[in-house]
Amino acid sequence: MYDRFASAFGSWARSGILAGACLVMPLLAAAEKPPGAAPVAPGFLDRFQQGFAHTLDQSSRWVDGLFGEERYTNAGKGANGQLQVRTLWQEYQGIRVRTQLRANLPLAQLSHRLNAFIGKGGTDDIVQDKNQSPTGSSDPKDNSWLVGLGYTPPWSHAQRVTLQAGAILRWPPDAYVRANYHYQHAFAPGQTVTFSESVFWKESEQFGCSSSLDFAWQLRDDLVLRFPNWAKISDATSGVQYDSRAHLYQKLGNHRALLYGVGLQGDTRDAVPVRQYGAYVVYRQRMFRDWLTGELIAGATMLRENGWSRRKLSTIVGVGFEMAFEEKHDATGSVLSDRLLRSPQ
Template sequence: MRLSSPLLLLLGLFLLSPVVAEEKQLEEQEEEQKEPDNDHIMLDSLEQGVTSTVDATARWFDRFFGDSRAFEDEYSTQGRLSVGPEWSEFDGTKVRSSFRARVNLPHAERRFSAFIGRVDIDDFVAGEDTQRRSSVLRNVSGDSEWLVGLGFDPHQGEQSRFSVNAGIRGGLRADLYTEGRYLFQYRMSDRTQVRTRSVGFWRNSDGFGFAQRLDYEQTAGDDWLGRFTIEGTRAERISGIRWHSSASVYHLYAEERAIATEIWYAGESGNVVPDRDMGIRGIHRQSWRRDWFYIESWIGMHWPKEEPGQTRKGSWLVGIEFEMWYGQN
């Protein structure tokens, strides 16, 4: 009986299939036994960049405590609303409140965003308003007011980023402002990194200015972070250079519960009293009921001075803040 060509072809494939499968299995075993490619390992390590332990830990504490990188992640809508009564032996009782909302505009590859909020314009334009608890460490002459603006992020790299913002402050006063910010972070090791932030700005009422900030961060495990910060601002509205330095230690001691200790020193070089304030405080922060609602309390002591003949003496600080975040789902 003669077999047709198609039948002969099928019969041949059937007989050869075990041989082919065995050869393929041997090739896979040889690949598994090969030593890893060192070039690929180096490239993978380089690609990770600042997504190392220190940066991941720093970002977590920044987000948990509402620090300056809290609005740099990949959410389309971000914002927060806070109310915080505080008492100081020096200033008495005050109730601070703030509102911020930033929306990344669609169809623009996440490069454009809109902003509206009630913040301290002096600190916001200099890039300091997002610093944790600006209600305590704020510009003594500042005050909150409404701000509306647009942002453009032409470069959003993991290691560096550049952004431009412009808007209107003061409601009907229509005081225009614009600024450019450049953030760069360099990983020195898996536990240490340095970040710099440079801000050039212009305001219709106050002219040109420049602010520079340097952060040194080091971790000890995933639940400890130490940070030293120094920053200075020079502008036509400032007498000399307004500066601020601080040293902080953060510790996550339970799920969604953390404590921090902070020492700060602040002043303005051209002022009648250059070193206007210094202090220390302990902070406790935790989420309550929901992962977007936080309660933060602090107690400490500072040594302010406003007039040359004034005696510098210790004054107690006590405060609590209720804060609601949205846009983090």
């Protein structure tokens, strides 16, 4: 009886998300502005986006002001980052609503080399310097908050070396410190390689290190091929955790794009070294404003957990929205809310 109920619930869940996707598709189409269209008057979306950035920025400026005589005279960029909401349905995990926040809060008065940051959802990925998967966080239960401070040493050429310290706000709190080295090199027109190495200590894992290697080729003006790879080892892992993918980005024009991806992930010392492998497609389009993006996600993986006797097909469907924000200051500290920057994907 339980199996029949679970099967029925899964069917209802898929039907619900697919119905939601059918509702979102016309919304995406309606959101596409024709070339040369007149600017849209500020409305609820603008007030929400500007208010969200302003609230975060005021918090960082209050803290920054405690260490400076002129609290509101710093010019330049204020709070900036991204807020993402995704609803995903995946077999064997069910429906999950994922909210992810990545916010950078400059502390210019204290030091132009120091910044605060806030994160929510996928916080373990932040500590481990792991890029987010297009189909969601590697740990669906990781929905914690993270706060911390970042510092760029004066001898760090092109800000290649950064230091971080912070805590994941769960019980008990999970404190961490991290040193990161980042290097990017273009070895031919349209061909780049990016390397990142992190050494960290985290209360729940003790010492560990992670490595990222990303190759990118621009095949045509509308096609980019990428191979992002990530690996981690720590005192809490039995072997080497890894995540390796191949992504093809296709620009469709008018702020629309498709991502075709294949990948695999696992742990070399687990009973099942390859936890899952599969393929997925993500459709992304800007909606109403340059800083608001909608997405539709579909895919399938072959999943096998430790203890399972065989590998099982696991389908994935979902919808999502992403809001980029940035607060700007002028020389007198007033807010230039209409100067918004859309961070690239």
